[in-house]
Amino acid sequence: MEEYSWLKNILEQEIDRITDKQKAIIKSAVELFSEKGYAATSTREIAKKAGVAEGSIFKLFPTKKDLMLWITERIIDTALFPMVTSGISELLEKNFKNREEFLSAFLQNRMALMQEGVPLFKIIIQEIPFQPEVRVMLLEQFNKLPFNMLAEKLGAMETQSGLGETDTVKIIITCITGFLFLRNIMLPELFPKSRIKEDAAALARFMSRGLGSEKERDL
Amino acid sequence: MEEYSWLKNILEQEIDRITDKQKAIIKSAVELFSEKGYAATSTREIAKKAGVAEGSIFKLFPTKKDLMLWITERIIDTALFPMVTSGISELLEKNFKNREEFLSAFLQNRMALMQEGVPLFKIIIQEIPFQPEVRVMLLEQFNKLPFNMLAEKLGAMETQSGLGETDTVKIIITCITGFLFLRNIMLPELFPKSRIKEDAAALARFMSRGLGSEKERDL
Amino acid sequence: MEEYSWLKNILEQEIDRITDKQKAIIKSAVELFSEKGYAATSTREIAKKAGVAEGSIFKLFPTKKDLMLWITERIIDTALFPMVTSGISELLEKNFKNREEFLSAFLQNRMALMQEGVPLFKIIIQEIPFQPEVRVMLLEQFNKLPFNMLAEKLGAMETQSGLGETDTVKIIITCITGFLFLRNIMLPELFPKSRIKEDAAALARFMSRGLGSEKERDL
Amino acid sequence: MEEYSWLKNILEQEIDRITDKQKAIIKSAVELFSEKGYAATSTREIAKKAGVAEGSIFKLFPTKKDLMLWITERIIDTALFPMVTSGISELLEKNFKNREEFLSAFLQNRMALMQEGVPLFKIIIQEIPFQPEVRVMLLEQFNKLPFNMLAEKLGAMETQSGLGETDTVKIIITCITGFLFLRNIMLPELFPKSRIKEDAAALARFMSRGLGSEKERDL
DNA sequence: TATGAATGAGCTTTCATTCAT
DNA sequence: GATGAATGAAAGCTCATTCAT
DSSP: OOOOHHHHHHHHHTTTTSOHHHHHHHHHHHHHHHHHOSTTOOHHHHHHHHTSOHHHHHHHOSSHHHHHHHHHHHIIIIIIHHHHHTTHHHHHHSOOSSHHHHHHHHHHHHHHHHHHHHHHHHHHHHHTTTOHHHHHHHHHHHTTSOHHHHHHHTOSHHHHTOOTTSOHHHHHHHHHHHHHIIIIIIOGGGSOGGGHHHHHHHHHHHHHHHTOSOOSSOO | OOOOHHHHHHHHHTTTTSOHHHHHHHHHHHHHHHHHOSTTOOHHHHHHHHTSOGGGHHHHOSSHHHHHHHHHHHIIIIIIHHHHHTTHHHHHHSOOSSHHHHHHHHHHHHHHHHHHHHHHHHHHHHHTTTOHHHHHHHHHHHTTSOHHHHHHHHOSHHHHTOOTTSOHHHHHHHHHHHHHIIIIIIOGGGSOGGGHHHHHHHHHHHHHHHTOSOOSSOO | OOOOHHHHHHHHHTTTTSOHHHHHHHHHHHHHHHHHOSTTOOHHHHHHHHTSOHHHHHHHOSSHHHHHHHHHHHIIIIIIHHHHHTTHHHHHHSOOSSHHHHHHHHHHHHHHHHHHHHHHHHHHHHHTTTOHHHHHHHHHHHTTSOHHHHHHHHOSHHHHTOOTTSOHHHHHHHHHHHHHIIIIIIOGGGSOGGGHHHHHHHHHHHHHHHTOSOOSSOO | OOOOHHHHHHHHHTTTTSOHHHHHHHHHHHHHHHHHOSTTOOHHHHHHHHTSOGGGHHHHOSSHHHHHHHHHHHIIIIIIHHHHHTTHHHHHHSOOSSHHHHHHHHHHHHHHHHHHHHHHHHHHHHHTTTOHHHHHHHHHHHHHSOHHHHHHHHOSHHHHTOOTTSOHHHHHHHHHHHHHIIIIIIOGGGSOGGGHHHHHHHHHHHHHHHTOSOOSSOO
């Protein structure tokens, strides 16, 4: 496994609380959960891959589920949230020629993050439908996201765009989520990697235009 | 469990090949896989829910995985494909005032299907990342979808829209997938059901406008 | 292990409900619990001794504790109760020369039962202090014992004996329990088996005399 | 846990050999063995309750069994023996109006000791059937008990009492053991605490009378 | 075809014990 | 002396699967 920076961050945060062996356990669990799914991964495998005794897992995490929830929580709080908000403030502060430029940059930024975030998302996505605890964690973090600032940046579209009361931001998120999810998690085979730039550019233009005619002002 | 029509279709297709007990097995498996996931569902549970003996499962399906793959295959071939294409030809033949109207109708149609398709999608989505066989099945079916006809209907956008060579249809699919996936599978809590009509209308307008100025002709 | 008749009775009661293998499981469990104690006996051992697969135990008894409680319950209801009351009615109906004769016969009867009941009592005694469920079972059965009839047989001692309001029967039970318990369970080494008859006779005389001067009537 | 004096005695005897932490270990072990039984108590629990590290137990006691045997030995030698003989010499020296008075005082004395001795007895009783080492220890100590003096005190009953060669003392012990054991360890629910005085008085009279007509002399 | 007792490998978890710090 | 991370054997238990009936 590559050395994912978000995993490194999670582990460094616990640096004085957990040992190297325990880090290895978490790392192995993340890899295996992402590869095979939580239910299909045995603690024996995790221990073997981490090079520790099976019993060592349960010193740190009373149950296998605790291990999974700890990882999921850390991923959501320590990795996902920063990842999702990463670069957002820079993007929001920066001036763009127009909305399309902004959305293009925004999308590029998302795609870059997705690159190394795939195993992370795989873990979360597979557990969301079945683990209520994960849903709750996720929704809590979701509500902290700076949607209003993004909305502002996109312009006071609510009246102009004719999109009615619907939250502009939700549409954009919906769009980007579909784009990233289909390409990276579900059916990467359907979307040639070689054309990713053009596809992203096209989506940015599509979204920008979809939001309606732009106010004449700096973004 | 409600009596899902797609499930009924699948079972009717096998009507002279399988017994009522076997039907019950398949039905229970579908329900449980959808509720708890494949790996977390035991054959014992399936048998109990179906009201059959544990051993009876293995007459028809040599292994648990066979049962899952059979279900997945049937879902993809017999349920998913018709579901995805359902109403499409009608939509394609019908005349709409404009593209937004068409997209709106298209989206409504998708959402209606989603209503009873959720358990079906849950099963497929959870297996896609981990079961290569499922990915292959899905891709095969995907290529049979009448994308070109949809593209035609949406207009020869390629030059007009300025979206470049990117497949217009893929963008629309991406959009709609994100919309349905987030709302129905991942985080329904985030999207109030009461506003679903407005949200869909807004998305239709958004997509229509995103595709660029429309040719002056009947849709 | 000898073929204890009380065990045979317990098993025969379930004859159409459980299989031979399952009987073997129960038999092994009884033997091992009695030899080593419940907590010190592993399900693996039980299975091995019974000549069955370990998993088979858990088909019949969801947990090891369930197995123990089932056995304890059956022992108390099906074996202990009949054993404790065994021969009592005959004793109560029979005429004795005097109270000492009756008590002697009573004690002989108890001792005979103890012979093959030792493993049974070992199981119950070891669990009583730690398993509230067992205490409850035992107390329930205890209240069904025909103490009043025994009291009658012993004579209306309450006034004559000068033992006050204290239940005469409880004293006799206390005495006999101590006798049987010390000799059979706790410290058999302390009491030479060769002298058991004299010891029993002495105790009978002791008890008879302890109860006070006897009414002049047939017992 | 109350501060049992016998436990304090045991610990004080080792005062210059063991540390406070080690004392805490022993104390915790005694409590837990008495509450849940030896086999059902884990060293982890003992360590936690004692507020020490898990490993610390094994400095003083190479194995868990060593810990138990040490405790049992100390209990038998340092606590049980003095407890059983406690007050006996005073009782033996003191003059009583008659045998009943003496037996009553004897029983009172036993009951008082039982008060705080219950956990101690629980530990011993549960191990006796399964640990040969404990049986041996117990029998050794048993033989040191001043039975002959007790017999003398009770009078030269052998001929008078008509109990034959049977050891009078054994009958008395049997009786008292049954009384204490049933009331304190096995089924306290069966004997209302409120009537304990009357019950004891009745038993004393019962035993005294059971021993036969008394020599006319000071006890 | 249907059953469900039986299997035994493998699961998660606990345990007493070791040992570097 | 005290710690507690680490161990690995063994615990209780679940599982998919087999097969005699």
